[in-house]
Every structure is written in C-alpha cells, then in structure tokens.
Amino acid sequence: MTALKSGRITRRDPLQPRLLFDPMPGRIQPALALLIHKPPVGGSWGWEIKWDGYRLHVHIEANRVRILTRGGFDWTNRFPAIAEAARTFAPTSMILDGEAVVVDEEGRSDFSLLQKSLGASGRKIGNQPSPALLYAFDLLYLDGHDMRHVEYRTRRHLLEETLRGHEGAILLSEELDADPTHLLDHACRMGLEGIVGKRQDSFYRSGRTGDWIKLKCTQSDAFMVVGYEPSTASRAGFGALMLGALSDGELVYVGSVGTGFKERDAVQLRKTMDKIPWRHKQPPVPYSSKRKVVWVQPTLIAEIEYSAWTADEKLRHPSFKGLREFQDNADVCRLRGRRA
Known part of the structure; x- marks a missing residue:
C-alpha cells in the first residue's frame, strides 16, 4: 500500500481576498433615539412606527438563543414565543435589535398589557411567560460578520431578506416611505x-448620537417614585405617586400622578412600596409643600405619560402607564437645563 503524502504547501496569493470572521459580541449597548420636536430638513432618513415595549437584543447561534434586555440581563425564559421563533433561524447566527410588545385589539403596542403579561411589579421579576412579539428593526451581526460598521440602508436590506418567509413571534418593523410630518399626523x-427616523448612511453607534431620532404624539418618560400620598378612599391606600427626575445629577421633585391606575395594579404597587426597606419622614428631593407624604427610597421607576411641562417644571396631565423593571435599564428623565 502506498503511503499517503500531503500536498506541497504553497504561499497564499496576495491578490486573493482574505475572509475574516468576527466573533459574536457577548453584548452590545443599544443605539438610542434622540427626541426631537419637528421633523428634520434634508438628509436621507428611514421612518418606522415607534413601538411601546421593552428593547431587546436577540442573539441567535447554532446551539442557543439569548434574549438580552437593554441593561444586559438575560430574559430568554420570559419571552418563550420570541425564543422559539429565533431558534427557527439556526444554524444562521445573528443579533437582532428590536422591541418586545403586546398589541391590543387594534394592533397597537400597549405597554401596560406587556407589563401584565410578564407578571411584573416593580423590582420583582415575574414568573409567567409572556406572549409578546418582537418587532425587529436592525441587524447587528450576521454569520460571522459584525454589521455595526455597515451603513443602515444595507443592514436594513439584509434584515428584510433574513426575515423573509419566516413566521412566528419575530416580525419586521416595516419601513414607511412617507413624509414624516404626514406620517406623524397619521400615527397620532x-x-x-x-x-x-434613522439616518440611511449611518453606522450603528451605541447611545443617543442623533443618528436615530424620534417624534412623539404624546410625551412619555421614566421617573423615580420618591413617595406617595396616603388615602383612605382608595383600596390601595394611596392617592398619588410622588415623582422625581434628574437635574445635574440630583433628584428633583416634578409633581405627582394620581391617574392611570387599575385597582388591582394599584394594590400590588402599594405592597411593593411597603417592602422598600427605607421609609423616612425626610424627603429624598427638595420639597416645600405641607401635604402629607410617605417618602420612600428611590428604587422604583414609573413610566409616565404627560402632555407638557408647567412653568415651574412640573408634569402637566400625567398618567401612570406602569413600572419599569430595573433590568430594563430605563433612562430616568433628565431635565437637561430646563431648571435655572
């Protein structure tokens, strides 16, 4: 029998392209949309609906799926429908950027329905699986290639091709070809x-860079719960939540919210506040009113919808939407120089 011999090793042709593969990042800080109050003039933008839910990155590999929150926490078990849909893409490896939502009967995303589906209450992690869907709007990694240094228009094209033909709980967030002024009016x-809106020639940059922008029909932000007003008329035992925002790194009082609570959720919220270890007569924010308030350690973050700011920097017509969980790493509202 003739012995097997390896072939002669030749040098690589320098004109032949070298195929490089990028390892999948363990976590990517998300790109965030900058709030503006009127559509930009000029530039090339892609426009989508703003979804009201939890921002997620879905990491898909041959042997596993990970669903990470904006804060980097693994919530794979909390979104089984999204995880199951993600597994159908294997062995393709990718990272999808999107928003987990629960939609109402009209097909609109509803943050309170999402919270209820998760069994969420403040810092407590719910145990029930959520039927939430993922609206995917960006592709950050694909089959060994880091896509963050690829223009958005190309990432978008690849995302559409990748999701084409797949069914389940991962859907494409459609890009809408329309004037943003008319589009915003229709959305409202x-x-x-x-x-x-996303700049078509932009790379994927973490943080609020201005490459992504958002226009809102109603204003909505996250605020710290710093206390509550007791009430004997409410079964929950409180009449309103006291809210705080950040100004130059310090918490300041921005008003109270007493609407938007469902009775059952309000009772659970009061139980959550009663479990906060620190309650004191001294407020954690500058406060001069004589109203009776039970002050609590600022650990809970509430999503509040409101119409505007008053002249003395208080929320106008606030309404409670739900508590955000600390794993979501929600940005507490910053006043950005509104105060003197």
Missing part, C-alpha cells in the same frame, strides 16, 4: 406613540 390619529 391612530393612537400610536410616534415615529422613529
């Missing part, structure tokens, strides 16, 4: 939260 008339 439909009861949606607003629209998001």
